[in-house]
Amino acid sequence: MLIRGSDSAIDLPSILTEEEKWYFDLQGYLILRQVITADEINQMLRLGSHWLEQPDQAPPPLRVTVKEYGGVINPLPYGDRIFERTSLNEKVLRVVMGLMWNRPRLFNCALVQQKKEPVSAGEKEKLHRDTSGFDFPDGFRNPHNDYQAGNGQIYSNYINTAITLVDVPKENGFTCIPGTHKSEINFPDSLDIDNLWAPAETFELQAGDCLIFSPRLMHGARYWKMAYPRMVIFNRYQFSFYFNENCSLPLKDHADRISADQFELESIQRGKKEFARRILDKIKRGEKLC
Ligand SMILES: O=C(O)CCC(=O)C(=O)O
Numbered sequence: 001m002l003i004r005g006s007d008s009a010i011d012l013p014s015i016l017t018e019e020e021k022w023y024f025d026l027q028g029y030l031i032l033r034q035v036i037t038a039d040e041i042n043q044m045l046r047l048g049s050h051w052l053e054q055p056d057q058a059p060p061p062l063r064v065t066v067k068e069y070g071g072v073i074n075p076l077p078y079g080d081r082i083f084e085r086t087s088l089n090e091k092v093l094r095v096v097m098g099l100m101w102n103r104p105r106l107f108n109c110a111l112v113q114q115k116k117e118p119v120s121a122g123e124k125e126k127l128h129r130d131t132s133g134f135d136f137p138d139g140f141r142n143p144h145n146d147y148q149a150g151n152g153q154i155y156s157n158y159i160n161t162a163i164t165l166v167d168v169p170k171e172n173g174f175t176c177i178p179g180t181h182k183s184e185i186n187f188p189d190s191l192d193i194d195n196l197w198a199p200a201e202t203f204e205l206q207a208g209d210c211l212i213f214s215p216r217l218m219h220g221a222r223y224w225k226m227a228y229p230r231m232v233i234f235n236r237y238q239f240s241f242y243f244n245e246n247c248s249l250p251l252k253d254h255a256d257r258i259s260a261d262q263f264e265l266e267s268i269q270r271g272k273k274e275f276a277r278r279i280l281d282k283i284k285r286g287e288k289l290c
C-alpha cells in the first residue's frame, strides 16, 4: 500500500478548464484579455513613465535602470499599491495557480520599457529559455524551469505573466516558438525565428491583455517598431513549496509599502496561502474574479 502525505498534489484538481490545460500543454502559453481596467492602465503608465524620466523621484526600494532604448523598474509593487493589481490579479492567478498546484510565489515583478531602436539590415532577434542562472544541458530538465503533464494533470514550476500597458501590433513584443516548452530535442543551430519548420509567433494585444507563458518556451522579444514605447509588466512566479529564487523578496524593511497579501505572495510557504484560499472559494461559489 502506498502511504502519501496529506499535502500531496495527486488528487488536487487543477482550476484550469480542460480547454486551458489542453491549450497550454500544446502551446506553452495562454492569453487572457483585459485583466486590468483603462483607469488602472493610465495610473500605471503615469507612474512608470515618471520614474523612468526622473529616477531620483522613485521611492527608495525601487531600482530604476535607464538605457538608451528603454528601461526597467524593479521591484515594482514597492513603488505603489496599484501595481499589486498585476501581481495579485485574480484572473491571472487562477491560471498561475492552476499550473503550480495552487501555491504560487512571486519572485520578480518589473516594468519594462522598450523603444524603437536602429537595427542593421539582416539583424535578427534571438530566442532563449530562462535558466534561472544555471544552464542545464539540452535534454535535461532544469528543476527551476520544468514543465510536466500527465494523468490529466499539469505542472509548471515557473510561469511568467506579461501584462501590456500599450497596444502591441503583430511582429512586435513577445515572440515564441509554440510547443517548445515540451521539447527534449537539442535546439538546432539552423533554427531561426522565421524558419519554415516552426516559425516564432507574435501576438496582437490590446493594453490590459495578459500573456501567460512557460519560460521553458524558446522565446524572446521582437524589435519594437512603434513610435510610442512598449510598456509591459512581467510577474514571475514559482512553485512556493520548493523554490526560493531571489530570496531578497519580500523586502522586510519595506514591508509597509505592500499589502499583507502581496507579502504572502512573495514569501516561500509550504501550505496554501490566504489569497489563494479566497480565490478558490470565489471559484467554488461561482463569483466573478477581478
Ligand atoms: O520582452 C519579452 O516579451 C520577453 C522577455 C523575456 O524574455 C522574459 O521576460 O523572460
Ligand SMILES: [Fe+2]
Binding pocket: 128, 129, 130, 215, 219, 220
Ligand atoms: Fe526570457
